[in-house]
Amino acid sequence: MSPPVSSPGAPRVRLAHAPTPIEPGARAIDAVGLGGRGIQLFVKRDDMTGGVEAGNKIRKLEMLVGDALDKRATTLVTCGGIQSNHARATATVAARLGLRSVVLLRTTGEELDATKVPPTGNLFLCRMVGADVRLITVAQYRERNALMRGVASELAAKGERPYVIPEGGSNGIGSLGYVEAMREVRAQIDEGACGEKKPFDVIVHACGSGGTAAGVALGASRFDVAREVRPMAVCDDARTFEEIIARVVTEARAADATLGEPAPTIVDDREKGPMYGVASDEQRALVVKVARGAGLVLDPVYTGKAFAGLARLGRDGALDGKRVLFLHTGGLPGLLAESATLAASL
Numbered sequence: 097m098s099p100p101v102s103s104p105g106a107p108r109v110r111l112a113h114a115p116t117p118i119e120p121g122a123r124a125i126d127a128v129g130l131g132g133r134g135i136q137l138f139v140k141r142d143d144m145t146g147g148v149e150a151g152n153k154i155r156k157l158e159m160l161v162g163d164a165l166d167k168r169a170t171t172l173v174t175c176g177g178i179q180s181n182h183a184r185a186t187a188t189v190a191a192r193l194g195l196r197s198v199v200l201l202r203t204t205g206e207e208l209d210a211t212k213v214p215p216t217g218n219l220f221l222c223r224m225v226g227a228d229v230r231l232i233t234v235a236q237y238r239e240r241n242a243l244m245r246g247v248a249s250e251l252a253a254k255g256e257r258p259y260v261i262p263e264g265g266s267n268g269i270g271s272l273g274y275v276e277a278m279r280e281v282r283a284q285i286d287e288g289a290c291g292e293k294k295p296f297d298v299i300v301h302a303c304g305s306g307g308t309a310a311g312v313a314l315g316a317s318r319f320d321v322a323r324e325v326r327p328m329a330v331c332d333d334a335r336t337f338e339e340i341i342a343r344v345v346t347e348a349r350a351a352d353a354t355l356g357e358p359a360p361t362i363v364d365d366r367e368k369g370p371m372y373g374v375a376s377d378e379q380r381a382l383v384v385k386v387a388r389g390a391g392l393v394l395d396p397v398y399t400g401k402a403f404a405g406l407a408r409l410g411r412d413g414a415l416d417g418k419r420v421l422f423l424h425t426g427g428l429p430g431l432l433a434e435s436a437t438l439a440a441s442l
């Protein structure tokens with residue numbers, strides 16, 4: 097493990113395997129029936145930022161855990177859904193750095209003993225790496241910030257030094273990880289990894305708690321990576337996310353005063369599907385088509401919906417002749433946890 101290194105604005109601990117590859121996405125475009133429109137798709141493989149800790153959350157954790165170590169924290173406290181990729185990444189990084197972790201996970205079932213619910217996907221991995229997994233109800237989850245403060249007080253009373261990370265790692269500090277990711281993409285454009293050495297017209301990615309979108313938008317304008325960002329909501333409406341993203345952008349700019357205005361950001365909620373964590377039949381079919389046609393494996397909770405949003409923009413003609421970057425944010429453990437549902441679409 098390399099020691100924390102400082103970067104402007106926030107201390108940072110290197111955790112991700114970066115730069116992640118950028119690959120041509122022509123086969124994925126063909127797989128969804130959009131060939132012949134001149135859409136130049138590239139895929140940024142942030143599903144490859146690591147092993148078990150892979151996905152977009154580790155980029156935010158580089159900043160958040162950097163801050164935690166700076167404050168000499170001993171325990172990371174966070175929250176998420178029962179199949180939270182963020183909780184799994186946080187728990188894994190904690191174990192990697194010799195820290196403890198407490199994760200509050202929202203369950204829809206009756207059972208609140210984490211050892212008694214089926215140990216699949218992210219939940220299994222959280223337990224595997226030794227997180228203190230505490231299940232909470234949907235109603236309790238609404239008070240998640242207060243609950244996490246309570247856990248922090250409980251830990252502090254026992255002599256630990258807790259560091260609370262909000263849902264999805266989505267605050268100003270966390271989002272700076274995606275500003276750094278855009279610096280990385282800029283270097284890849286300059287090296288010729290993205291076809292013509294010019295900015296993308298649009299970046300498309302899944303949006304669940306807003307931190308990725310905020311960082312991408314700030315970094316895209318700062319490093320001239322893309323003219324526009326289209327976060328695809330996986331739950332909630334566009335308006336809600338616009339407010340969240342604006343708040344995180346403000347926090348990020350307070351944390352790093354060198355940041356300018358974010359790139360124009362248009363949240364699209366037309367492919368949010370039936371509800372958080374549940375994909376429509378069409379979305380599941382698309383995930384299977386893209387896996388079979390391009391070997392690009394998406395998940396039903398985030399990246400499948402985001403790619404469905406990209407395909408919809410393509411059908412509308414909004415991407416004709418455009419250079420598009422799809423940010424693959426990870427989610428494989430969530431896919432595996434849903435394999436029984438997905439198998440019906442095979």
Ligand SMILES: *Cc1c(COP(=O)(O)O)cnc(C)c1O
Nearest residue numbers: 181304305306308398425426427
């Ligand atoms: C958390 C997550 C997202 C959404 O990122 P936010 O920053 O929370 O909006 C997208 N894809 C995957 C796989 C995720 O785990």
